[in-house]
Amino acid sequence: MKGEKLMVEQAVELRNVCKKRRHKTIGPLNVSLPQGYITALVGQNGSGKSTLLHLLMQLSFPGEGEVRWFGEAYVDGLPLKLRQQMAYVPEVSQSEENFWTAAEAAEFRRHWYPSWDQGYFEELIGKFEVPHNARLGKMSKGERRKFEIAAALAAKPRLLLLDEPSSGLDPFAWKIMIETLQRYMDEHEATIIISTHIVEEVRRLADYIVLMHQGQLLGMTEKDSLFGSWSEIWVQIEGEQELQELAAELPQALELKLETPGVASLLTQQIYLYEKRIQDLGVKVLKNRSLELDEILSLWTRGHRPVLIDQKRGE
Amino acid sequence: MWIPIQINENSAEPLYHQIETQLRSLIISGTITEGTLLPSIRELAGDLKCSVITVRRVYQDLENEGLLRTRQGTGTFVSHVGDGTMEGYKQDVIRKALESAVDVGLSVHCSEEELTVMFTEIVKNKYGKRE
Secondary structure, eight states: OHHHHHHOOEEEEEEEEEEEOSSOEEEEEEEEEETTSEEEEEOOTTSSHHHHHHHHHTSSOOSEEEEEETTBOOTTOOOHHHHTTEEEEOSSOOGGGTTSBHHHHHHHHHHHOTTOOHHHHHHHHHHHTOOSSSBGGGSOHHHHHHHHHHHHHHTOOSEEEEESTTTTOOHHHHHHHHHHHHHHHHHSOOEEEEEOSOHHHHHHHOSEEEEEETTEEEEEEEGGGGTTSEEEEEEEOOSHHHHHHHHHHOTTOEEEEEEETTEEEEEEESHHHHHHHHHHTTOEEEEEEEOOHHHHHHHHHTTOOOOOHHHHTTO | OOOOOOOOTTOSSOHHHHHHHHHHHHHHTTSSOTTOBOOOHHHHHHHHTOOHHHHHHHHHHHHHTTSEEEETTTEEEEOOOOHHHHHHHHHHHHHHHHHHHHHHHHHTTOOHHHHHHHHHHHHHHHHHHHO
């Protein structure tokens, strides 16, 4: 297992990448995204997720630093051979294809992608129920999105970049998208980088999470190492004074507050350490629950970085 | 194939350990029979909402224990589980359950005599009913 970990190769790598925009600066970004996994880019609007994807498509170039694809920095432009192994679903669809139907656009794309799989494209278009005769520009947002996802996958990419792919999808199409991406990963040696706001998408798809905030990269982690990292505990407490005493004993606890007379709640990491500590103080623990992924990420965004489970085990 | 593994989000037990323990029980208890093709790593990860890293680790551990085997290109199968393993496992589960019951007894200051009486009573009660 350990030996295998060392063998994991990077699909893309950012080294000290900075990008100055009129109103904000993104970076310096340092991150390596491993081959063969799904990495979710999460963060609030304007945190820099789309810019990161643009840099990976060379739709935008870093002001400073370096981007590498499969170990190489292509400063003079991505070679055609590599581009043919990459597919991208942008946040807003390109208008160039607006006057084409799905089939016509597929015809065009097929020229550019030698490994284009027409049968697979038609299968996906059928599954997603993308209208046959409508022009792409006339489709609803969701229908257009489904075409874009199908067309990106039909190119059989080795590296797939998805910028909020599910926006506009109904729950049925969403489920098909999730299953299709899982199956694609199962059958191909591919890497997916997906920017998303949907927690359920992260839960079902992601292996790694990259958290961005205000143009900075707050961190990257194996998704499961966040599991159980934060808990909310409810304790029996007499009143304000006892609460203050407890707060003094637990400096690392957050949001310590009286819920109802006699019951206080608090947030803590590593509950198995602190639950005992609290009990030793003579305070009765009434209940606890693990925080959900979105709550953990939101705490992290506010500066409360989780103690990652794997690090704790020293692995 | 769907595998009845249930993750307890509120448990302090690490995710991979929860999955591993449950999958091991399912195999050793014979609920998942010898020769069964397990879901792919990506599929099971999707079902359990964990990462492929975790599932791969579980499959590898159980393969090392001889409970699973992987055939290149086809997938991961349940191996033959020896009767000895089965018996050892049974004893293990019972022992653990009894130990935690005794721990409860200790925590409420139940005496050894009281506990033994209670235990005998419960055994008689349950086994008597089955006949």
